[in-house]
Amino acid sequence: MAEERHSTEGDRAELAEPTHAAEVEADVEEAPPLDPEAEARRVAAMSFIRKLGDPVLKSSATPVDRFDDSLRRQVSRMAGIMGDAYGVGLAAPQLGFSQRLLIYRVGPDAPVIALANPEVEWESEDQEVLDEGCLSIPGITVDVERPVHVRVRAVDEDGETRMVEASGLEARVIQHEIDHLNGVLILDRTTRDERKRALRELREAERAREREQAA
Numbered sequence: 001m002a003e004e005r006h007s008t009e010g011d012r013a014e015l016a017e018p019t020h021a022a023e024v025e026a027d028v029e030e031a032p033p034l035d036p037e038a039e040a041r042r043v044a045a046m047s048f049i050r051k052l053g054d055p056v057l058k059s060s061a062t063p064v065d066r067f068d069d070s071l072r073r074q075v076s077r078m079a080g081i082m083g084d085a086y087g088v089g090l091a092a093p094q095l096g097f098s099q100r101l102l103i104y105r106v107g108p109d110a111p112v113i114a115l116a117n118p119e120v121e122w123e124s125e126d127q128e129v130l131d132e133g134c135l136s137i138p139g140i141t142v143d144v145e146r147p148v149h150v151r152v153r154a155v156d157e158d159g160e161t162r163m164v165e166a167s168g169l170e171a172r173v174i175q176h177e178i179d180h181l182n183g184v185l186i187l188d189r190t191t192r193d194e195r196k197r198a199l200r201e202l203r204e205a206e207r208a209r210e211r212e213q214a215a
Contacts, residue, residue, distance in 0.1 A: 041084040042084055042085055044084065045081045045082075045083075045084035045085035046135070048081055048095055049081070049085065049094050049095065050093070050094055050096055050136060051137070051138070052136055052137045052185070052187075052202070054096075054136075056093050056096055057093060057094070057136055057183065058185075059093070059183045060181070060182055060183050061091075061092065061093050061097075061098045061099055061100045061101075061180075061182075061183075062098050062099065062100065063100050063117050064116040067116070067157065067158060071157050072158075074097070074099075074101065075112075075114045075157045077095075078090050078092070078095065078101075078103050079103055079112045081095070082105070082112075083105075088104060088169075089102065089103065089173040089174075089176060089177045090102065090177070091181055092181075093180050093181065093183075094135060099116075100116060100117045100181045101114065101115070101116045102114070102115050102177035102178065102181065104173045104174060106169050106170045113164070114156055115154035115155075115164070115174070116155045116156065116157065117154060117155055118152050118153070118174070118178055119152065119154070120150055120151070120178065122150065123147035123151075124147045124148050124150070125147075126147065126149065127145050127146060127147055127148065128145065128146065128148050129144065130143070130144065130146075131144075132144045132172070132186045132189075133186075134186050136180075137185065140198045140201060140202060142186050142187065142190040142194040143191065143194050144176075144189045144190055146171070147171065147175070148168065148171060149165075149166070149171055150165075150174060150175060151163070151164070151165045152164045152166070187199075
């Protein structure tokens with residue numbers, strides 16, 4: 001799932017919220033403070049998202065083979081959680097479901113796009129390194145290099161074939177969420193030094209939480 005942070009640069013946004021995504025959830029500056037109601041919704045949404053260390057995040061998801069009301073309800077639920085968590089992308093495994101299903105929305109006024117069984121048919125030789133975050137690894141961003149342009153064939157929630165030609169943020173979010181379907185996280189895509197830094201920050205954040213709970 002990608003996390004969304006609001007940025008003055010339209011082609012950069014974190015793929016997980018504060019702003020993963022992607023889930024997809026790129027570099028984003030800190031989001032403005034949320035009002036208490038929105039913050040409560042964000043906390044509730046984040047409680048549904050599987051975090052680093054959950055086995056489902058390291059497993060390859062199974063293809064979607066039924067396109068019915070149940071799948072459409074799943075897409076709707078994912079969209080609600082993604083929106084409340086301020087994410088730009090979300091993959092079914094991040095909610096504990098082994099389905100090759102992802103959703104994303106690359107702007108507040110853009111529609112939510114659902115892609116089932118996505119396959120990258122083509123990617124550009126041009127690549128770009130940007131910061132990415134992930135709702136499954138909250139509070140962490142790392143440098144990730146990805147193709148700038150991709151063409152993806154998938155199926156929508158109604159079973160209709162969908163071809164997406166994407167560039168920039170949209171391409172990055174889609175690639176981030178497809179990684180989730182293959183059991184790949186942003187920590188697997190970055191350099192050794194970036195991974196070590198991110199893991200150190202995670203440990204420090206965990207120790208800080210433990211101190212707060214003990215106080």
